[in-house]
Amino acid sequence: MLLTIPDLFSTEQVQQIRQKLDSAEWVDGRVTAGHQSTVAKDNMQIPEGHPVAKEIGELILQTLGQDPLFVSAALPAKVFPPLFNRYSGGQSFGTHIDNAIRHLKGTTHRVRSDLSATLFLSNPEDYDGGELVIEDTYGIHSVKLPAGHMVLYPSSSLHNVRPVTRGARMSSFFWIQSMIRDDGARTLLFDLDNVAQRIAAEQIYSPNAIRLTGIYHNLLRRWAEV
Numbered sequence: 001m002l003l004t005i006p007d008l009f010s011t012e013q014v015q016q017i018r019q020k021l022d023s024a025e026w027v028d029g030r031v032t033a034g035h036q037s038t039v040a041k042d043n044m045q046i047p048e049g050h051p052v053a054k055e056i057g058e059l060i061l062q063t064l065g066q067d068p069l070f071v072s073a074a075l076p077a078k079v080f081p082p083l084f085n086r087y088s089g090g091q092s093f094g095t096h097i098d099n100a101i102r103h104l105k106g107t108t109h110r111v112r113s114d115l116s117a118t119l120f121l122s123n124p125e126d127y128d129g130g131e132l133v134i135e136d137t138y139g140i141h142s143v144k145l146p147a148g149h150m151v152l153y154p155s156s157s158l159h160n161v162r163p164v165t166r167g168a169r170m171s172s173f174f175w176i177q178s179m180i181r182d183d184g185a186r187t188l189l190f191d192l193d194n195v196a197q198r199i200a201a202e203q204i205y206s207p208n209a210i211r212l213t214g215i216y217h218n219l220l221r222r223w224a225e226v
């Protein structure tokens, strides 16, 4: 499932985030790339563990934890600390699939990437190109969202970032290990949750909504790894 999480951050919040990121030290993005990706990847990143990355990363995780759409769609078990990248002057990232296991630098912690997330931090009118192109079973999707919006997609998908031919594209990207490893099962739970919530919203007391919610939790109990 490919899903947009809109309005995670307001224009003012994005501006504040951008100011902090602009003041940080940026390095060649190949530092976090796997062997094959080194060839495909051409961008700039803030180094892992940089104080600014930590501060903004924590703000992103806190915001996500309070976002009902994200929680319902991702059913997160662990989230890799957000990283930050910037593309300009024709930079791009060729087609690749993200590494399955991410090691948290300097620790023994590992995160399995079930879902990949990109939080857009530049407005689409400020750059040309830079679309995130994702291939899934339903075809090819070109994603370019307003600043403050995020896209969530299965980490098993082939994807690339088109060359940025004018201006600069800044974003945060990270991976989520879900309590529900299988994308199909997770999508089913997300649909079920949506329907149960809609029925509950239509009626103050709805025995059917209670039963549906019960089925949701019983499936979650059956499938979740926590």
Ligand code: NI
Pocket (backbone or CB within 6 Å): 096, 097, 098, 159
């Ligand atoms: Ni990627």
